[in-house]
Amino acid sequence: MNLFLAVNYYIPLVIIGILLVITLLLIGANFILGGSKMKTVTINKDTVIPVKDTDTLLNILSNNKIFIPSACGGKATCGFCKVKVISGGGDVKPMEEPFLSDQEKLDNVRLSCQVKVQDNIEIEIPVSMLDAQEYTCEVINIKDLTYDIKLVQFQFINPKTMSFKPGQYAQLRVPGIEIIRAYSIASNPKVTDKIELIIRMVPKGKATTFVHKALELGDKVIVTGPYGNFYLQEDSDKDIVCIAGGSGKAPIRSILHYLKDQGMPRNVKYFFGARSKKDLYYTEEFVELAKEYPNFEYIPALSDPLPEDNWDGAIGLITDVLDQNSGDLSDSEAYLCGSPGMINACIEVLNKHDIKSENVFYDKFS
Ligand SMILES: Cc1cc2nc3c(=O)[nH]c(=O)nc-3n(C[C@H](O)[C@H](O)[C@H](O)COP(=O)(O)OP(=O)(O)OC[C@H]3O[C@@H](n4cnc5c(N)ncnc54)[C@H](O)[C@@H]3O)c2cc1C
Ligand code: FES
Structure with a gap:
């Protein structure tokens, strides 16, 4: 073997040998320092x-x-x-x-x-918390509720059912980028083999862009849940004030489904804040509910109605409409859902009407 061949033959072996020694040293150090100790x-x-x-x-x-x-x-x-x-x-x-x-x-x-x-x-x-599980689901319905809000229905595949309290939320794992986002469950807790989520598009938002632009019928996704301390206090008979804006309607809808199934045993006033008529959805569902149960009142309020809206309902910020229509709340419960700013402002109004802090429940969609 001449010198040139010997160099070509031995150098790779020497390099492999050095790498092997370094690897063994690193494994040893990691073991000594406790990195892989049980x-x-x-x-x-x-x-x-x-x-x-x-x-x-x-x-x-x-x-x-x-x-x-x-x-x-x-x-x-x-x-x-x-x-x-x-x-x-x-x-x-x-x-x-x-x-x-x-x-x-x-x-x-x-x-x-x-x-x-x-x-x-x-x-x-x-x-x-130990009740929450991981669910493989199939998307079985996607529907536009407004120009920027979609209803997405998921069928549980494995496990096949989820029990949740009206008002709780689930977490959606966005495939590919593996980020997790919370979404309130909008459907009736009586239906346990599927859930509905109401998802509002957030400009440049990772999860909402995926849901609005890429999610398709038949897609399989991972959802975990149920989560949260925001849910209807089922053993109470107090009057209820619900306040929501945008996609905050989701958990309130689940609560109202539940109450409807019980024959609406409590007095409920539901304030929903939107800018103009194009931001309203499920109006018919709640108007019908109000016709069926006189102790349920639905008060949608528009802050900026357009002339073509021909709006004859409440006009103004949801805080003002709440203030004008609340009365004494010292023996009522309040359920609020929406942006942190809206919730904080509404809680101030509720306090003005003597609500007790232990009777105020909310989920801030932050
Ligand atoms: C308990 C809980 C329940 C929730 N339930 C719902 C629900 O039922 N329906 C629903 O649509 N959302 C709900 N959310 C909000 C949701 O979890 C996401 O935060 C939202 O969808 C934005 O996710 P994204 O990945 O698209 O945006 P990201 O990529 O996280 O955010 C992009 C940018 O938008 C800003 N941003 C994030 N969220 C909002 C927002 N809501 N409004 C304005 N700007 C925002 C961020 O600060 C960031 O700058 C809930 C949140 C919580 C904590
Ligand atoms: S998961 Fe820990 S702060 Fe959000």
């Missing part, structure tokens, strides 16, 4: 999950079929993924600070998407 996540003192790789608590729980609400998909912008960490979570990170009250910090509440599991960790989760 750890455990103990949930509510009784469920123990063994964990090999370091990952966020949210991901570890989700990989083990425990679906914590996580509307922002782990970016620390929704603050929904709170769990109580009894031991082993490390220090609160700056990203968590805005979402944790002083009391929550004292109670060791953490954002599970920001907790890295590097050691054994013990956590507490409300039992209701």
Whole structure:
């Protein structure tokens, strides 16, 4: 073998040898530093999950079929993924600070998407959260409700049914980009093999652009749920005020379906705020409901009606219309859904009418 051939033959072998040694050293260092040491996540003192790789608590729980609400998909912008960490979570990170009250910090509440599991960790989760499951669904109906709002109906394939409370929400995983977004369930809780979501297009929004421009009948998507503490208080007989704007109609529709099935046992006033007539939808459904049940009143209000709307209903901001039509609310419950700004402004009006804070329930679509 001449010198040229020997060099060509041995150099690749030497390089492979060096790479092999480096890899073994890295694996050894990782092992010594604890990167792949076995750890455990103990949930509510009784469920123990063994964990090999370091990952966020949210991901570890989700990989083990425990679906914590996580509307922002782990970016620390929704603050929904709170769990109580009894031991082993490390220090609160700056990203968590805005979402944790002083009391929550004292109670060791953490954002599970920001907790890295590097050691054994013990956590507490409300039992209701363990009800959420992952569902493979098929899109069986897509319908335009307005120029920027679509109704999408999903058939559950596996598992086949979801039980939810009227007002709760589900999370949709957008295929391809794998982002997660929360959508209130708009359908009747009595129907458990399908759900309807009402999705308003947000300009340049990732999930809503997918739903409005790419989603098709027959597509399979992943939905998790049910989630949320916003739901009808079924054991109460108080009068109800519902307030919604835009796609905030979704959970209120589910609540009203439920109440209708019970024969509308409570007095309900439903305020819906929109700009002009083109933003109204399901008007006929609620007008019919009001005809059927005199103790249900539907008050759609337009803030900027167009001349061609020929609108003879309430005109003005939803806060003003609410103020004028509410009366004493000291023994009423309120259910609000829509943008954070609208909800905050309406709560001020409700307070003016003496509502008790423990009787105000809302989901901010942020
Ligand atoms: C509990 C809960 C229930 C919800 N239920 C519904 C529902 O029933 N129907 C529904 O349509 N939405 C609902 N939302 C809002 C929904 O989860 C998404 O935030 C929304 O669809 C936008 O997602 P995106 O990926 O298209 O926008 P992103 O890509 O997340 O956002 C794009 C840009 O738009 C801004 N933006 C985000 N959301 C809005 C908004 N609503 N209005 C104006 N600007 C916005 C963002 O700040 C960002 O700058 C709910 C949210 C929560 C937390
Ligand atoms: S998932 Fe949104 S803050 Fe953690």
